[in-house]
Amino acid sequence: METLRERKKQRTRDALLRAAVELFTSQGYEGTTVDEIAAAVDVSQRTFFRYFAGKDEAALALVEMTVERFVEAVRARPPHEPPLEALRQAVLEGWYSINEVVESVVPVELYLRMYRVIESTPVLLAAHLRRSVEVEEDLARVIAEREGLDVDADPRPRLAVAVFSGVMRVTERQWSTGADFSLDRIRALTSLYLDGVGPALLGDWREA
Amino acid sequence: METLRERKKQRTRDALLRAAVELFTSQGYEGTTVDEIAAAVDVSQRTFFRYFAGKDEAALALVEMTVERFVEAVRARPPHEPPLEALRQAVLEGWYSINEVVESVVPVELYLRMYRVIESTPVLLAAHLRRSVEVEEDLARVIAEREGLDVDADPRPRLAVAVFSGVMRVTERQWSTGADFSLDRIRALTSLYLDGVGPALLGDWREA
DNA sequence: GAGGTTAGTGACAGCCGCTGACAATTGACA
DNA sequence: TGTCAATTGTCAGCGGCTGTCACTAACCTC
Structure with missing residues (x-):
């Protein structure tokens, strides 16, 4: 069992996160101050x-x-799965198991709404994209290791991951700006767009 | 001929931009305050x-x-060029004609150094990536129009552009973190990586 | 070329995000 | 229970950014 201190810390963090997400999704990100969040948890701004x-x-x-x-x-x-197949399966897994990951802090409903806030708030979208670049680097190393390659000598891991991430970005964007903002929808879009990348790279689209 | 007012405005803007870039590249982005930039041009912060x-x-x-x-x-x-070929040629053109675009404000040397600052400053990288997303949307529309497609009905324009942009991101990153920070280098990297994307998408890399 | 109009600027005040420093409080552990 | 360490609150301050208003300089018309 954890110590009381650790439990208290965890509770404070969860409370701050919950309060923040609730405020962000209801009044917008820019329209919420850190003081407000801290006040909602009855904690000093410094603690936030x-x-x-x-x-x-x-x-x-x-x-x-x-x-x-x-x-x-x-x-x-x-390990026998080809890189793009592994990425595809992993991301789909993620969308199916999202409940268990998020629900301990906030309802999934709030998670989805927060996604829209991110996508529609320039500074948040920027931060999200920057983080994605870091993730791409991690993924490239994972893929390289799976294939027994040196990530700095062979460009294919980084390129494959970049292509995959690019497609996922399009997916997220279309999903978050569309009318159907359900989990089923993004699952469907993910498969649809990943299947679409092949045809999109063919030289002449008019043949297809 | 432009009016005097417009010329003055242009000069102030150029001076601010030049001062900003010089300070950013010499003392870093975070290490430079807006007050400093304004002071260097002898203008109020508000004007900046x-x-x-x-x-x-x-x-x-x-x-x-x-x-x-x-x-x-x-x-x-x-118009007869396939989408990816058009994008490739355009970006290479860009690297070859960069002098004429930039030199009117600052020496190309400074432009290149600024690129490194962007890539190594988290908040700037984030803003740069966010802007890239907007550009991707523009490009998707251009491509769709070239091919006579509806960008919202056919996912291929957005997907092709996303793939292209992803590859260019990898290119920029490798370039800006590498030792050879020359224009020739990025031209070579651009071609190299664009050629590499095909092989990277094949199912089994061990065959190649 | 005088006089009214408009655009650009400076000065000031103020909000908000964020940080360092130090003191006060609270939990951990002997 | 007393000591030590971790967590928090308070306060002071910086830097980015914005609204407001008065002032100056360029423009335009007669």
Whole structure:
């Protein structure tokens, strides 16, 4: 069992995160001040910054949880799977198991709404994209290791991951700006767009 | 001929941009305050913000010039070229004509150094990536139009552009973190990686 | 070329995100 | 229970950014 201190810390962090997400999704990211979040948990502003490096980190914390899980899922895919297949399966796994990851902090409903806030708030989208670049680097190393390659000598791991991530970006964007904002929808879109990348790279689209 | 007012404005903007880039490249982005930049041009801080929406906009202004040029170059490619070929040629054109675009404000040398600052400053990299997403949307529309497609009905334009942009991201990153930081180098890397994307997408890399 | 109009600027005040420093409090552990 | 360490609150301050308003300089018309 954890110590009382650790439990208290965890509770404070969860409370801050929950309060932040609730405020962000209801009044918008820019329309929410850190003071408000801290006040909602009855904690000093300084304490907020001891748990989150910045306001944006609180906004991205939920997505971060799923992202870490996704990288682990790729790492755990059977080694014989080709790179793109492993990435595809891992991301689909992620969308199916999202409940268990998020629900301990906030309802999935809030997670989805937070996703829209991120996508529609320039500074958050920027931070999210920057984080994605780091994740791509991690993924490239995982893929390289799976294939027994040196990530700095062979460009294919980074290129494959970049292509995959590019497709996922399009997917997220279409999903978050569309009308059907359900989990089923993004699962479907993921498969659809991953299947579509081949045809999109063919020289002449008019033949197809 | 432009009016005197417009010329003055242009000169102030250029001076601010030049001062900003010089300070950013010499003392770093975070290590430079807006007050410093304004003082270097002998202008109030308030005036700086009348020309640039934020400190980051001044840091990205040079790249923005080349990006706009690039989009125009894609638009101007011969219509019979397949999408990826048009994008490839346009980006290479861009690297060859960069002097004429940038030199009116700062020496190309400074432009290149600024690129490294962007790539190594988290908040700038984030802003740069966010802008890239917007550019991708523009490019997708251009490509769709070239091919006579509806960008919202056919996913291929967005997918092709996303793949291309992903490869260019890898290129920029490798270039800016490598030892050879020359124009020749990025031209070579661009071709190399664009050629590499095909093999990277094949199912089994061990065959190749 | 005088006089009114408009655009650009400076000065000031203020909000918000974020940080360092130090003191106060609370849990851990002997 | 007393000591030590971890957590928190308070306060002071910096830097990015914005609204406001008065002032100056360029423009335009007669």
